[in-house]
Amino acid sequence: MLEGLNRALDHIEERLDGDLDPAELARIATTSEYHFRRLFSALAGMPLSEYVRRRRLTVAGGEVLAGERTLLEIAVRHGYGSGEAFARAFRAVHGIGPGEARRTGAALTAQPRMSFRLVVEGNSSMRYRTVARDAFRIVGDRARVPLVHEGENPAIAAQIRGLGRETLDRLAGLSAGAPAGLVSAVVHLSDDREEGAELDHWYGVTAAPDADPGGFDALDLPAGTWAVFESEGPYPQALQHLWRDVFTEWFPSNPYESRPGPEILSVRPAEDWSTAAAELWIPVEHTRARA
Structure with a gap:
């Protein structure tokens, strides 16, 4: 199960700038979409949609600071239909707007890439x-x-x-x-x-x-x-x-x-x-x- 979940996480990373289908992620993890969403949320401490949003805005933050693309190009690349929507989402994660971040080179908040592993303590059993x-x-x-x-x-x-x-x-x-x-x-x-x-x-x-x-x-x-x-x-x-x-x-x-x-x-x-x-x-x- 954990191997399947980690394959799904790899799939997310490969498609951060494209469409992500939760049903496809569940198929990669060889489980149902219902169980995949519930298990992901329990293990990650956040819903799947929130993790994807934070990962996309982490990558987008690096692109904002790099200055190689316009802010609108970055917004569209990461699935936002307007600069205003991108700016709101960016500020919610990083605490600063993308324009100000680019002008000042501000420190941004990163959502690290996750991987799952099972820690076996061996000191208790579950009945x-x-x-x-x-x-x-x-x-x-x-x-x-x-x-x-x-x-x-x-x-x-x-x-x-x-x-x-x-x-x-x-x-x-x-x-x-x-x-x-x-x-x-x-x-x-x-x-x-x-x-x-x-x-x-x-x-x-x-x-x-x-x-x-x-x-x-x-x-x-x-x-x-x-x-x-x-x-x-x-x-x-x-x-x-x-x-x-x-x-x-x-x-x-x-x-x-x-x-x-x-x-x-x-x-x-x-x-x-x-x-x-x-x-x-x-x-x-x-x-x-x-x-």
């Missing part, structure tokens, strides 16, 4: 299993919240507090199937996994596909395979680290890729919420399924 599930639905409350990498997510905490004990008990009574009980389900709205990126957070239960939602929202999910990861440790840090490790360590070294669908979290906290045991359900497919 997981795969589960084939028939179609089901998530029934519960949905809220648009920002992504938080470390510590409590205040928007999610407020969402759950706002439901009240009576509503939570009514939701728990609709639970049918695994994972049992009240769960969180995260639906990423894009491949952007940067801090603050918006996502839909569901808090509710898994239920039969024809279950009456009883006035709650419902998210229908098709039959498919899920990778289920187990975690136990400080709350919420251990869960957030598990999420990170699944995409940066497990996927690159296992014959699975993510498929569209929510990531479901079942949490069993200690009485004081200082620690928690949890299961994280990720929708996956075996790479043989795409062969």
Whole structure:
């Protein structure tokens, strides 16, 4: 998997001054476009589109300072339809306009070329299993919240507090199937996994596909395979680290890729919420399924 990702990075470098098709990059990486975007964002810490933009503007910055082409020629060469659009993008990355940078020879910001490698520490193992599930639905409350990498997510905490004990008990009574009980389900709205990126957070239960939602929202999910990861440790840090490790360590070294669908979290906290045991359900497919 990492070899394929690095071949895709080579392809990006070869075509920084031309068109780049994410579907073609995914084919080079021998994976689906959906999984390629998700995995790239997790490994790189930024969406694919942002990395390409920063690399292009890094190369464009060198051309601006070299002075061999006009600013408009550089803008068009790197995919900008006007000098104004190029200047805005240039300033967003470098903190200075291209004209001023050329006049003053200012220091610019560079986005280094990336390559991916897997660091194996060997001091821990990741417990997981795969589960084939028939179609089901998530029934519960949905809220648009920002992504938080470390510590409590205040928007999610407020969402759950706002439901009240009576509503939570009514939701728990609709639970049918695994994972049992009240769960969180995260639906990423894009491949952007940067801090603050918006996502839909569901808090509710898994239920039969024809279950009456009883006035709650419902998210229908098709039959498919899920990778289920187990975690136990400080709350919420251990869960957030598990999420990170699944995409940066497990996927690159296992014959699975993510498929569209929510990531479901079942949490069993200690009485004081200082620690928690949890299961994280990720929708996956075996790479043989795409062969």
